[in-house]
Amino acid sequence: MVNYNVRIAHQHDIPFITKIYNEGIEDRIATLESKLKTEEEMLDWLKDRSGRHKVLVIEDEKNTVHGWASLNVFNSRCCYSGVVDISIYISRKMRGKGLGKLLLRSLIQTAKDEGFHKLVLSTFKTxxxxxxxxxxxxxxxxxxxxxxxxxxxxWIDITIM
Ligand SMILES: CC(C)(COP(=O)(O)OP(=O)(O)OC[C@H]1O[C@@H](n2cnc3c(N)ncnc32)[C@H](O)[C@@H]1OP(=O)(O)O)[C@@H](O)C(=O)NCCC(=O)NCCS
Structure with missing residues (x-):
């Protein structure tokens, strides 16, 4: 049985993060983004975050990253400082094996630790x-x-949760 570990993302994870995000973009099921991202763009995305808006990755015992999840700014007005938007992506070949659940569980705990009281997300209705x-x-x-x-x-219908 493979053991998976969830940890904070580092800059050296960017090639994995970019590849996994681009699979999500290509599959047309998860995001309205249609143009593939470069590693430079994703590095800027990682570096431009506040300390509270963390990115996590899930890796196997050989340190291969199979997914990432992030806490994103919901609204910059200070009255919304307790609310956070989330994203989660698992690599195409590892979907449906329980990794998403492990990663999301850790992301929820991380959000609580950072003082967020509500997590929100947008998803394709389909x-x-x-x-x-x-x-x-x-x-x-x-x-x-x-x-x-x-x-x-x-047109895409977007469900809010
Ligand atoms: C959505 C996603 C993050 C789920 O992660 P995952 O590792 O595939 O899901 P898990 O194996 O942890 O399964 C979680 C639950 O979803 C269900 N599930 C997983 N894949 C499913 C599928 N293709 N169809 C229906 N249900 C599915 C599982 O049965 C499980 O439910 P349960 O706990 O009640 O048994 C992953 O499939 C993914 O990255 N998809 C592409 C990107 C994406 O859609 N991101 C979310 C954008 S809103």
């Missing part, structure tokens, strides 16, 4: 795996923005 994962750890559906974004020329 992202069944994502919604099942979120619901299994206590998220609930708030509602759906219909025809909220455009991807490849088609």
């Amino acid at each position: 992202n069944e795996a994502g919604q099942k994962l979120y619901k299994s750890l206590g998220f609930r559906e708030v509602g759906t923005y219909e025809k909220h974004g455009i991807l490849d020329g088609k």
Whole structure:
């Protein structure tokens, strides 16, 4: 049985993080982003975060990273300082094996440790795996923005949890 470890992401994880994010972009199930990211762009993304807005990775015993998750600014107004937006991506070949749940559980604890009282997220209405994962750890559906974004020329409905 392989043991997986969740830890804070470092700059040396950027090649893994970029590859995994680009798989999510290519698969057209997780994000309205359509242009693949470069490692330079993802390094800037990692460096530009506040200390509270952490990025975690999940790795195996050989230190191969199979997924990442992040705490993102929900709204910069100080009245929203207790609310945080989240993202989570597992590499294509490792999805459906329980890694997302391990990683999200750690992200929720990290958010609590950083003093956030509410986690929010946006997901494609059609992202069944994502919604099942979120619901299994206590998220609930708030509602759906219909025809909220455009991807490849088609309207996408976005569910808020
Ligand atoms: C969504 C995602 C993070 C889930 O992580 P994962 O490691 O694949 O999921 P897990 O194996 O931990 O499973 C978590 C739950 O989702 C369910 N699930 C996983 N894949 C599923 C699928 N393809 N269809 C339906 N349910 C699925 C599991 O049964 C499990 O539910 P349970 O705890 O009630 O048994 C991962 O599939 C992924 O990275 N997808 C592409 C990017 C993405 O969609 N990110 C989220 C954007 S909102």
